[in-house]
Amino acid sequence: MATGFFDGLEPVRFVGADAREPYGYRFYDKDRVVLGKRLEDHLRLAVCYWHSFCWPGTDPFGGETFQRAWMAAGDPMAQARLKADVAFEMFDLLGLPFFTFHDRDIAPEGATLAESNANVNAIADVFEGKMADSGTRLLWGTANLFSNRRYMAGAATNPDPEVFAYAAAQVKTALDVTHRLGGANYVLWGGREGYETLLNTDLKRELDQLGRFLALVVEYKHRIGFTGTILIEPKPQEPTKHQYDFDVATVYGFLKAYGLEAEVKVNIEQGHAILAGHSFEHELALAHALGIFGSVDMNRNDYQSGWDTDQFAMNVPELALAYREILKGGGFTTGGTNFDAKLRRQSLDAVDLIQAHVGSADAIARGLLAAAAMIEDGRLQATADARYAGWDRPENAAILSGERSLEDLAERVSRDRLEPQPVSGRQEYLESLVNLFV
């Protein structure tokens, strides 16, 4: 029996590029095959629980605007079940293959951790039934180690070791539940793993704590036979002034420092890339170059706002460049495209929730199709590759393979009177080439 929340709204269908209404997929034709794979399998789109079903529309200067039925006063577990009903109704309406959640999104915190864990497990039971019915799969689960005041000074990086222990216990349950629900990945986002002021912080000590915590998770994963990927989601700041998982490069150095680079990958969020001073495609390309690309949190940060705006991604050319990097690196394996995006707080209606996902899924699909077309065309890649052709000559390959010393090179410059001349980088031509496809 339906909750009634989406009353009057039709399941979203593929309607083709010529449709003149934005309700309906114009480009997200999930069975269309490009580069040898179905569009659905390329994108692996996931709806997130927190923004769509838990965030009430608050901001730092304003209260709730959405007033969903399941957010009203009442029995918390009954409300959690109602929320689950609505969530799966939306997954069905949208016809998207995955979802994602934090432990505290799906079930209320109890008076003790034991009670909280019981609540999470009870809702996981509900999910198991619904997932079997609907075919919706779990892209990843995660533990909320940032909202409760006990975590205000960090979870793994808290000066109080009991908070570390508490966080570890909470992650254990979250990972167990993710495993039980067949999650393809498990994510750690360290919103409180950082500092407000160096005046009260021991950086080295906290990094060691964080390294140990991550190792605990990796060890446990193997022990229980969880074959999904452990992912760290970088973010430079907010809520914390500085967060240790600043960006992809920082996470890579951290993994290397603690010997975890073969065990952990990154979940890259567009908005977090922007806040760290990077383009999204930079973070994607770097993660591939470093061998730690995992998954993406797809959204869009307002370029003029200095905080995490988590808007639905809508700019097709930007999306095309992002998926080009993803496809160049081989595409997703366990990862996928998670909508870490929330409605603007003035978008009050159920239809807004559907429309936002449809509009963004469609922009994302156009992006991937354009990226695939660029790759099939081949000119972009060929132009870039041609620049490096000189390195294939044995004389030059020997440099990279370590067979030449600084003195050798100095002598070669002198002997051959090298006077290398610059050649055009052709940026505007390449940008115009991109515009053929978007």
Add this chain to the structure above:
Amino acid sequence: MATGFFDGLEPVRFVGADAREPYGYRFYDKDRVVLGKRLEDHLRLAVCYWHSFCWPGTDPFGGETFQRAWMAAGDPMAQARLKADVAFEMFDLLGLPFFTFHDRDIAPEGATLAESNANVNAIADVFEGKMADSGTRLLWGTANLFSNRRYMAGAATNPDPEVFAYAAAQVKTALDVTHRLGGANYVLWGGREGYETLLNTDLKRELDQLGRFLALVVEYKHRIGFTGTILIEPKPQEPTKHQYDFDVATVYGFLKAYGLEAEVKVNIEQGHAILAGHSFEHELALAHALGIFGSVDMNRNDYQSGWDTDQFAMNVPELALAYREILKGGGFTTGGTNFDAKLRRQSLDAVDLIQAHVGSADAIARGLLAAAAMIEDGRLQATADARYAGWDRPENAAILSGERSLEDLAERVSRDRLEPQPVSGRQEYLESLVNLFV
């Protein structure tokens, strides 16, 4: 025989805190001992050649404003000698112990690399004599691998291997000269080691080139017996859209990836920290935590400008927090405090050049004295340390030493019914405590 450039200006002397004129050191009393060391030996202040003697006052929208005699048309080597004369006159006027330079600062580029190298060596001969006379020492040398158009697409990371070779040959001479002049360090700043657009860039390949280049320098250093430190200077961008040596964390990951973390340290610039979205003290503290702290380029970036403003550092409370991090980590070994700062382009006169160095040296000295006082007072550190006291308990130390599993911790939370309560971080108290000393 004096050049006349500084005519009418007296050597700068220590005049004490009560002096009411800004010409004269009020706090930089070089022989004053704090924390067991002379102030001069704590700070190891260095004047940089490029900003003070080479930059003509241009900006992206305007031409030269300074019109120094040695920048006028004429025989380039004669002008380089005049510039050296003026430089050492200024070192003497200021009474500061060190200087720093790029190869192209001190001598003109020739028609060939051989000729350029000869020019550099000829001026190095001049320097040897002057350094013996004046006692001024070389904090570090470096090669300019960014101004000439041959490097427009990178030096080590250029798609053309002949540019790589050319850069290697140039660095060889710069390192030889630095070694000959007794330089305490050798710096690499990769202003062109990055990209303008990912559309024509192979990130992985360029990182490998950069790693190999750095290894070549390290290998050569050992071969010639150079005992100074090899330093990378991080900067996130500018001139390039993205630079590979983005910040301290990124450089650390890069060093780990190429196995160079024991060989190379960082030269941290205040302005570059700001441009990367960090506070200066963050970068300093992180470098210490990661074991790669080397030296600092001291300046100040305008907080409202999004480019490298390289102003003289003047804000004492900020400087105090920076030197507190430096002192906490043990202070400088081979490194020092390089004035990577330039006059505003409207500060036309010789006296401006002196006044800027005096004013900033004094602010720096006040910063260090305040930092030392904070450390001697001990309350700041004690307050921070007390937060972590729980980790000393055996039960908790066992977590970090790897003797506890996730299951162990979950069981402990359950068994002991842990419900850790947050305690105040006391940030405003600590900030007020800092204000006792600045």
Add this chain to the structure above:
Amino acid sequence: MATGFFDGLEPVRFVGADAREPYGYRFYDKDRVVLGKRLEDHLRLAVCYWHSFCWPGTDPFGGETFQRAWMAAGDPMAQARLKADVAFEMFDLLGLPFFTFHDRDIAPEGATLAESNANVNAIADVFEGKMADSGTRLLWGTANLFSNRRYMAGAATNPDPEVFAYAAAQVKTALDVTHRLGGANYVLWGGREGYETLLNTDLKRELDQLGRFLALVVEYKHRIGFTGTILIEPKPQEPTKHQYDFDVATVYGFLKAYGLEAEVKVNIEQGHAILAGHSFEHELALAHALGIFGSVDMNRNDYQSGWDTDQFAMNVPELALAYREILKGGGFTTGGTNFDAKLRRQSLDAVDLIQAHVGSADAIARGLLAAAAMIEDGRLQATADARYAGWDRPENAAILSGERSLEDLAERVSRDRLEPQPVSGRQEYLESLVNLFV
């Protein structure tokens, strides 16, 4: 009978600059006379109600941390009275002359506007008694037109005219209460007066609404004989993507457009200046230049965070430059220095609340004393004035008074063969001069 909240804390006294504990005013000696006025009368410090007594420690990713007794469940009006008791206890402990509030800070929103207004008036009655007892005065009152969801799309600029009317009615009561309590000013901050997206916004229409709203307030102020100043507080964004009162220059243009520049002044917040891409002293100097300087919201924005951090101001050199601009313009008339600053959410204790105000009041006092010393010294001003001396010559004064045409000037350049030569701006000398006083 005391609430017990501040149990164990002594009233804060002037202890002198040599005190080595941060609890106690080292510089805020309220009766000290500088530039002919008592320090208290120069600064006119005010404690704000919202940050200190209403904000529970939430942030966009975390719940309440403070858990004050008056924030717990219970009768809202009883809690409001308890809050008032605590507030006045703090005013007494601190010995500061003023406070500020929003209507919704002091009393709970009722089921109807009439009920809300009654609540506000009931607490105003309480305030009247307490103010008479303690001597604490009201710097300004204001209406909260941003938290309730009815204002999500603006108050004065709402597309729904009934929201405009509602806001007008709310402001009427807030202004009445401010008048009754002898408020020296009345403030309007337009946190929701802006837009999230231009796609659903009629800019021109909304500006007209805002202009009309402001005129209504001005007309009413005169009708009731309120002699305080009406102040607009600029902020560029947050919560809204774009706010109409972006910065001082924008507010000035707005006032001119609606003929209100003689009636309304600005309340300038440090953090908002930073978010708009300005230095605080820029906004202060500009407001004086435009004749609309009113009051300040004193705090400090983190330079690396892109949102409103509202920290307690602690950097003395920055404060000195700010008060220098305030004093140069003649100082405050009805305005003052409002602590629009909140504890970090980890600063849980009552003593943190006191310490933060003491530490910042002291830094502010040092700033003002330094600024006064700069002004008495005179060299800064004299150096600046000397640059413009040429304009006093009759030939040049005639240009500004409109007696010369473009042709006249062209002819003069030609006739006199003018070839004006640049002179040094002496920035580093001036910055060093400032450092004599801070």
Add this chain to the structure above:
Amino acid sequence: MATGFFDGLEPVRFVGADAREPYGYRFYDKDRVVLGKRLEDHLRLAVCYWHSFCWPGTDPFGGETFQRAWMAAGDPMAQARLKADVAFEMFDLLGLPFFTFHDRDIAPEGATLAESNANVNAIADVFEGKMADSGTRLLWGTANLFSNRRYMAGAATNPDPEVFAYAAAQVKTALDVTHRLGGANYVLWGGREGYETLLNTDLKRELDQLGRFLALVVEYKHRIGFTGTILIEPKPQEPTKHQYDFDVATVYGFLKAYGLEAEVKVNIEQGHAILAGHSFEHELALAHALGIFGSVDMNRNDYQSGWDTDQFAMNVPELALAYREILKGGGFTTGGTNFDAKLRRQSLDAVDLIQAHVGSADAIARGLLAAAAMIEDGRLQATADARYAGWDRPENAAILSGERSLEDLAERVSRDRLEPQPVSGRQEYLESLVNLFV
């Protein structure tokens, strides 16, 4: 006789949307009529002289990369003539209707102003002939009041009145030449009209100087019968720390303050909007709302770089939103779309210059076509308008017309028990609607 610079390059022709090479207009079909006007007349595209023919590829850390023949040593006026030949060859190749220039772009500065003016006039003679031949028209001229060191501390706002006079004399000639060449507008960009530090600046005095200067230009324009529009180009900073013409809102306030709002309009640059913390469409919409929209400098700023990157605009969805604002306001009258964009400094070849203009013209044309389609569709506008429908009711119209007081509104809220309920702003729907057209 051709210069040979563009040898081998064909005139750019309209080739249709299906063409698979980026050389050729796929969308810029200049005679295509949309919304009743030819595309060429909608866009009024102009090539700028400075970026395309004068900038040598320098940046703050690197020297010239382009090495064009006309930049080499030689007789300056001969080189200026060669440059003019190349420029008009490019205008012909591209087939675009307009160009723009600074006085110093087209002719070298002489030993005296008289000589500089003679040089400018001599090249203007050359232009007259070429314009008659080619049909290329002048969108606007302007004077370079920022490169020469005499302007380092401002032109109109210089502390030295002789610099003011010099600038006035220079503008007179530039305006005379613009008038003679039939320029449709005359632009003032105040790159040095601002300050580096408030410590040596009298803000009020400098604003008065700037106001007087602008008035002189306006008065002269009328005297000589120039019927083009006087335009100010806002920019927040760079090269100067703070520029007085910060953004559209600031310029509006400035014009109001000096009574020039009916005489002067704005030339809005995309990159400058971004640097001021605004979206481009914000600045466009605001200029229309304030009645001062004039023209646009079309380019694109890198969102991660904090300086003026002046890239060729390529993102179609962003361009569509910009032209939607332009069209909504009635489109251009005297204004147009000036390519204030420069090649990346690695784009060395003549073909890069052509390709960049073609690629961007095409993206711009797509943007305008999409904007026109949105307007013809009508749904976007209708959705926005519907939000404000309540204001048409007489009761509400009376508020805006000044017939209601604050008391009236308070009484109405009370009497009618108004409790206005928020309605959805539908942002994601509207964004999805936009995506139907781009």
